[in-house]
Amino acid sequence: MASVTPGPDRPVRYGRGMLQGLRAGRARSVRAAPDLAAVLGPFLVWWVAVVTVTTVSLASIPVVLDASYDHLRPHPVWVQSLVRWDSNYYLTIAERGYVSPEMPAFFPLYPLLVRLVASTGLAYPVAGILVSAVATVVALTHLRRLAVDHFGPAETLLHQRAVLLFLAGPSAFFLAAVYTESVFCALTFAAFHHARRQHWGRACALLALLTASRSPAVVVVLAVLVEYLTRPGARGHRVDRRVLWFLLTPAGLLAYLGYGARELGDPLAFLHAYDHGWAYQVFDPNVPATVLHVLGEWAALFGADGGPDVQNLFGHGLGPFAWLFCLVVTAASWRRQPAGFTALSLGTLVFVALNSNLQAVNRYVIVLFPVLFAVTGWRHLREESRFGLLLLASGAVMALGAVLFTHAEWVG
Template identity: 35%
Template sequence: MPGVEHLARWDTESLRWVLQAWLGSRGLILLVGIAVGITTGRGFEDLVANWDVQHFLGVARDGYLADPKTMAFFPGWPLLLRGVALLGVPPVVAGVALSCLFSLVAAAALVRMGGPWAAIGWLFAPVAVFTAVPYTESAFCAAAFWAWQRASADRWGSAALLTALACTTRVSGLFLVGALGVMVLTWPRLRVAERVRRAAWLLLPVAVLAGYVVYLWTLTGSWTAWTEAQAAGWARGFHWPWESALNTWPVIRGDYVDHPDWTWVFRGEAVSMLVGVVVTGWCLSRRMWAEASWVGVQVLAFSMSYWWFSVNRAVLLWFPLWLMFAHLVSRRPKHPVAQALRHTVIVGWLLLSAVAMLIWTWLFTNGLWAS
């Protein structure tokens, strides 16, 4: 497990590159939104408040009882939107502004963990549109990435507080707590008492997760209200991995002719599942046990749903992927041919990722299915 001495340091050049990447990626997303608005006549809310955004806005406005399915969404983000709305700022506008701000905060954490290329890769991820609209990805990543960075620096008090904040926004916080627990267990040269002290900090985010379960119980009388909402709204009941794969195959094959926009998005889900397996393997090969558990457990969870669903967006949460990307990009071969190949791969990847980002933004802003 890396200590403070292994973490990337701030430097002016890195920060300048990341700030430019942040402005460039947000700018490209904005340009696509403007183009869609001009060509379709869609207004601002029609462009940025699609799919889950409507659920977040509904919870912020009416609470959970108006639509029990919304209990699948954790309260942190809707509460933040509601709080900003009390100041007179439209919640959709606030959501876009906060998502863009939090995406910069998350990118800064990636700089500390893996250098500027980790942040640049993440900012230009194919599904980066979800870090610029009122979704929870930016807020969660900002808290979770910094929580991991603080824990890696052996600053467990601040790591626990940040993890608790992450747990208010997504169920992914549960996996974060588990992965940090693995970090404690695998940290070298620690006495038992020191491990217990570090692990005790994780009781804070666990309390946040438990608090939400208790709150839903007070509303519904059911201890499983969250899982029931997931099953009712998104068919996320338990299935064996082979059943999930078989359920996903027809939509990948294009059998859902009444939803032609689903086919390529679900093909993307399959690619994302493969990416998760590769990243987990890479982490294991480098004995990054905690990072492997962070990605691997999520891949396993996605493989046990009805079908492979929302994995594309989860890629944004997998910071080890972007650390792996930065590691591969930072390798500098000595042979001229290898150097040319490296540059070609970097430029090609960035171009393909940027094009995919534009396409995904077009899908989302048109109100089409985008994972």
């Protein structure tokens, strides 16, 4: 068909393919609007609640921080309260790059996003909080879409409950902080959503970004590959050419390796960083021994003189409990879930237990939406009162963790 140049007296004429594309785009926008509308309200309530709790707690009981937090002094209390621990590394990388040997342990995607937003003139801590907030909304939108696919379009109550339970999780406050959890969840949920719809090109493009965000991305890639291999209509040993999309998935990691080789003189700098900053984290493939050892230490916290220490129970006890809880739920629900879901849960639990401790597991398992779906669909929670009690109890634990986090206590 001959091309037509639009002008003041000449209307634009569209071919059939172009019209179909425009209609499909409008249809996608219409479908996306209810998902976004359904999660914005809960997100705003949750975000305001987290910021209020952290701000009030820090304003009521000020905390003395070391020199690494000096960059926070010009900023208001509500900003300061969401920048702790690893946040300093992410902000330093965003502003100045990898300036010390332990920093390559933190992958570059989140700092790059913070740097991009800060280039508009926002302060780096505020930019980090904004990136986390937007990524959390994206994560919630795709979590709801996954819930619709998993539970069926008619189960609207379960869709919304999945969103609420995610926001009320014991470690969900990390999603509001200057941490990479929000971005990791957003990319993981979006990749799985597209994989469930068999949009393999989109899924793999998202996975390519994910591999530049954190090392457990390798588990997500393998879990989505399981989704591909067990997809409806897969026949025996026949390989669909769409599997070639998976060649994209290591792109983010390969780019980081190239940066390490060129700028840091070590393509494996992200692994060698642990020799400088976290010597207590040692690779140990004996996962059962690690778990048993950590659970023994966890049990000892209850027998401490003077009673259990709340700080240690949260910071060093919640991780082992979360690991064990997720394992039990995964084992109990694997028959009722897609193979890729089970692969994500089991793979993540094994991966996070390979470093000889489970201290931050309560943060790493935030991404395990299959566990969330299993709990959401539990028949004993069908009653509104029981679900409300679970939501209240989990939210209270999250608020406690947020307060401890704000006061620079280790909470995962």
